[in-house]
Amino acid sequence: xxxxxxxxxxxxxxxxxxxLASNRGEILDARGLSFDMxxxxxxxxxxxxxxxxxxxxxxxxxxxxxxxxxxxxxCKVSDHFMVVAxxxxxxxxxxxxxTLNVTMSKLLENKxxxxxxxxxxxxxxxxxxxxxxxxxxxxxxxxxx
Amino acid sequence: MERNTAKLTIEHSGKFGFVYFENGQVVHxxxxxxxxxxxxxxxxxxxxGKFKVESGIRAPVRTIHTNWNNLxxxxxxxxxxxxxxxxxxYDHLFERLFTVKGVKTALIFDKEGAIIAxxxxxxxxxxxxxxxxxxxADKIGMLLKREGPDYISISxxxxxxxxxxxxxxxxxxxxxxxIKLDVVLPLxxxxxx
Numbered sequence: 001x002x003x004x005x006x007x008x009x010x011x012x013x014x015x016x017x018x019x020l021a022s023n024r025g026e027i028l029d030a031r032g033l034s035f036d037m038x039x040x041x042x043x044x045x046x047x048x049x050x051x052x053x054x055x056x057x058x059x060x061x062x063x064x065x066x067x068x069x070x071x072x073x074x075c076k077v078s079d080h081f082m083v084v085a086x087x088x089x090x091x092x093x094x095x096x097x098x099t100l101n102v103t104m105s106k107l108l109e110n111k112x113x114x115x116x117x118x119x120x121x122x123x124x125x126x127x128x129x130x131x132x133x134x135x136x137x138x139x140x141x142x143x144x145x
Numbered sequence: 146m147e148r149n150t151a152k153l154t155i156e157h158s159g160k161f162g163f164v165y166f167e168n169g170q171v172v173h174x175x176x177x178x179x180x181x182x183x184x185x186x187x188x189x190x191x192x193x194g195k196f197k198v199e200s201g202i203r204a205p206v207r208t209i210h211t212n213w214n215n216l217x218x219x220x221x222x223x224x225x226x227x228x229x230x231x232x233x234x235y236d237h238l239f240e241r242l243f244t245v246k247g248v249k250t251a252l253i254f255d256k257e258g259a260i261i262a263x264x265x266x267x268x269x270x271x272x273x274x275x276x277x278x279x280x281x282a283d284k285i286g287m288l289l290k291r292e293g294p295d296y297i298s299i300s301x302x303x304x305x306x307x308x309x310x311x312x313x314x315x316x317x318x319x320x321x322x323x324i325k326l327d328v329v330l331p332l333x334x335x336x337x338x
Binding site for chain 2: 061
């Protein structure tokens with residue numbers, strides 16, 4: 001079950017929550033997070049947009065991490081989905097990365113998950129069309145292409 | 146210095162420079178697009194690189210007639226005056242960053258992605274990418290009711306790209322993908338302080 005797969009991540013001390021999203025920005029499952037669905041979708045779009053920017057230049061992103069003083073976000077990105085974990089301690093970072101790698105492998109072996117992914121296929125740059133951009137960002141996107 | 150005849154090869158960020166010695170004196174140097182004394186002065190400005198010495202190799206041509214001691218003194222004098230050059234302002238920062246294991250190149254840019262300084266000297270065409278990444282990171286921070294992150298790490302195309310705040314600018318480090326972020330981040334923070 002997908003829920004059990006994500007449970008491994010939330011059982012790590014100092015991990016606040018985790019969620020799973022497709023490359024279209026659709027949320028499949030979320031655990032331990034206080035965001036509403038709209039906020040989570042917008043967060044996914046912004047995370048995926050970074051992967052999309054790099055993909056435009058022919059570079060495939062596999063991992064994204066964001067660090068603040070007491071918080072960090074770790075994302076594992078594949079061709080069709082991503083897993084995002086939130087934590088408030090860098091001491092669990094190594095364990096979290098390993099667990100996320102295992103989570104990604106388990107998801108890829110899960111039939112129910114693969115069926116869901118197939119209905120959400122999109123190339124890595126798809127999300128650029130889904131985000132709202134300022135005028136300045138539109139100009140930067142034009143330069144990127 | 147020991148009256149040797151040799152060729153010294155210096156490699157920095159994929160670019161090669163050559164210094165030829167005959168009987169202990171520098172007789173020729175090349176560092177594209179310069180040759181002769183100008184090439185020597187430019188090679189003296191490098192703060193990181195790999196070296197190889199090959200004994201017995203003669204210069205293809207003699208372009209330097211100045212005594213090595215005088216050449217070195219001239220070069221060091223030029224280095225000192227370069228510290229006032231705005232283009233060299235960040236050399237010391239780059240020097241510190243390159244002491245962190247795994248750092249391959251370093252770039253300083255502003256919020257709009259415009260390059261302020263570049264350790265490799267190569268022209269950069271990815272300024273739009275960096276500005277877009279920072280904008281996206283700021284929006285992620287806003288969604289989480291925080292400022293933009295202090296550090297961003299992106300693994301892509303067998304490299305690791307670390308974005309860090311540096312005063313009113315940002316630093317981008319291209320690093321070996323295998324580096325352990327938990328180990329290098331404190332070192333990067335120290336180098337940027």
